[in-house]
Amino acid sequence: MIRLSLITLLILIQIKVYGQQYNLKDFNLEGDINTWYSARFDSVNIKPMTGVLASLASQRPKVNAFFTENTLDWMKASIMYDNQRYDNVRIKYDIEQQLAYISHPLNKQTITLDQQLVNWFRTPAGIFKPKNEATGYYLIIFEGEQLSLVKESSKRLVIQNREFDYARTDELFLLTNNEKVRIKNRKSYLKQFPTHKKEIKKFMRSQESREINRMGKESFLIHLAKYCDNLSIQ
Structure with a gap:
């Protein structure tokens, strides 16, 4: 009951802010509420979404500034951000600017993560952690x-x-x-x-x-x- 009330509140908030961009057709109370909730709200939280909006320069699949080569696709990731975990996050790591970006799951805006709040992020390429005394992140290849x-x-x-x-x-x-x-x-x-x-x-x-x-x-x-x-x- 508490979970259902929370979902209802979140829906009302999202309708108010993103009314033209959010579709409730998939919301089915007879289905798996936990699955519906996780798929849409795991990565929608105030902290990761308060970063600076990023304006990315034009890139090409085979010529780009990102860690992952030969693609412009976002990596699906889990993030530990300010000691709180978020799953199903879409992320890119710009290794020219040494900045990590996430895609807002509702309006698709590109947001720059605050490196000081990032504990780590896990992607198909591996786990990245922030550098201690420099801008950017390193990939752990053996720990x-x-x-x-x-x-x-x-x-x-x-x-x-x-x-x-x-x-x-x-x-x-x-x-x-x-x-x-x-x-x-x-x-x-x-x-x-x-x-x-x-x-x-x-x-x-x-x-x-x-x-x-x-x-x-x-x-x-x-x-x-x-x-x-x-x-x-x-």
């Missing part, structure tokens, strides 16, 4: 007991022969003991853990490590991060 390996991505606009494109940069960092260390290659781990140099080198030469190395540089660096996390625990 262990003692250390994390994260990716920071950026783009810069390049104009050549009257054509524009974006040059992308992806950098990996190890977060451990309140330190942030750039991980360029396997040697970065040897420098970071000098007391375990022999063990790490031996691990790098193992059959498993060689096979993972063939899969790609990033996969191999994640593999080493997991091993070094276990070394830190011992």
